[in-house]
Amino acid sequence: DQQVKQNSPSLSVQEGRISILNCDYTNSMFDYFLWYKKYPAEGPTFLISISSIKDKNEDGRFTVFLNKSAKHLSLHIVPSQPGDSAVYFCAASGNQFYFGTGTSLTVIP
Amino acid sequence: EAGVTQFPSHSVIEKGQTVTLRCDPISGHDNLYWYRRVMGKEIKFLLHFVKESKQDESGMPNNRFLAERTGGTYSTLKVQPAELEDSGVYFCASSPYDRDSPFADTQYFGPGTRLTVL
Numbered sequence: 478d479q480q481v482k483q484n485s486p487s488l489s490v491q492e493g494r495i496s497i498l499n500c501d502y503t504n505s506m507f508d509y510f511l512w513y514k515k516y517p518a519e520g521p522t523f524l525i526s527i528s529s530i531k532d533k534n535e536d537g538r539f540t541v542f543l544n545k546s547a548k549h550l551s552l553h554i555v556p557s558q559p560g561d562s563a564v565y566f567c568a569a570s571g572n573q574f575y576f577g578t579g580t581s582l583t584v585i586p
Numbered sequence: 587e588a589g590v591t592q593f594p595s596h597s598v599i600e601k602g603q604t605v606t607l608r609c610d611p612i613s614g615h616d617n618l619y620w621y622r623r624v625m626g627k628e629i630k631f632l633l634h635f636v637k638e639s640k641q642d643e644s645g646m647p648n649n650r651f652l653a654e655r656t657g658g659t660y661s662t663l664k665v666q667p668a669e670l671e672d673s674g675v676y677f678c679a680s681s682p683y684d685r686d687s688p689f690a691d692t693q694y695f696g697p698g699t700r701l702t703v704l
Contacts, residue, residue, distance in 0.1 A: 479628060511692065520590070520677055520695030521629070566629060573642055574619070574693065576629035 480504050481569050483577035491585050496554040498580050500567030503548065509570040512541060512552045514563045515579070521566055525552070557584045588612065590696035592678050598702045604666040607699045611660070611680030617641075618661050619681075619693060620653060624674040632676075635661060636683065647672075668703045675700050 482501045490496045498512075508529040513521035527534040527541045527550070534541050540553045554561055562584050567577040591610045599605050611618045620632040632651070633643040637658035646653070650669070655661040665672050679693035 481628070513695070518697065520592075520679075520697045523692045523694065526692060568629075573631045573634065573645070574621075575631070576621075578626070578628045 479578075480507075481567055481575045481577040483565075483567055483580050485580050486578070487581040487583070489583045489585060490557045492559055493556045496552075496557045496561065496582055496584065498552040498554075498565050498567075498582065500550050500552075500577055501548060502550075502569050502575075504569070504571060504575075505545075505548065507569040507571050507575075510541070510543060510550050511568045511570070512539075513566040513568060513576075514561075515566060516563050524565070554582075557582075559584045559586050590678055590680050590694055592676075592696040592699050594699060595697065596700045596702075598704065599668055600704050601670055602667045604664065605668055605701060607663045607665075607676050607678075607701070609661045609663070609678030609680075609696060611678070612682075612694055614682065615680035615694075616658070616683035617681040617693075618655060619679040620661070620663055621677040621679065622674050623677065623698075624671075629677065632663075665701075668701075670703050673701055673703045 480503050511526040512524045514524045515521045525539045543550045564579040564581045566579045569575050593608045618635040621629045623629045631645040634641045635655045652664045675698040677698045678696045681693045
């Protein structure tokens with residue numbers, strides 16, 4: 478049973494526009510959430526995280542929003558750049574890490 | 587600073603054979619994790635070492651999988667005998683053990699080992 482879900486397998490966005498990647502989770506005990514970015518033939522790279530005591534965390538062009546009541550988090554990238562094209566994994570931390578299936582983002586120049 | 591390294595990058599073996607994957611974590615990282623991603627699916631947790639001790643091995647699929655971390659440094663994951671469904675990318679990750687750090691739960695991943703069982 479998948480505890481972290483990313484329902485959009487892919488997303489295409491024009492350069493300069495906003496990219497919004499979504500993630501849903503089922504376990505209300507998760508207390509820490511992370512986004513990882515993955516290029517082909519490489520391991521996932523940490524991007525940004527948020528603790529369950531916050532509802533927003535911003536780092537440059539990347540902002541993660543957490544809605545605990547809806548068990549939903551999202552990653553906003555603005556403005557999107559072609560170098561942002563990658564697979565993005567959402568992860569949640571409880572007693573172990575749980576990952577979503579990933580969303581492949583393509584930023585079109 | 588060197589990142590997490592994994593060897594080999596690719597392995598193609600026949601069903602019934604044995605394969606050993608190796609992971610070298612970032613120096614000084616007490617936590618070491620193994621994950622597996624089967625094609626197109628989520629990255630699934632396999633197990634977690636703290637130094638040389640297995641903290642959590644609840645994700646290990648069955649007893650054909652054996653993980654070790656001798657001396658609390660590098661780790662190996664052995665699959666014996668390999669089955670077709672073991673194919674996938676095996677990721678290793680490490681993190682420092684510092685509960686006071688806001689990034690205590692951030693894991694640094696290796697590039698993965700792509701295992702193909704024919």
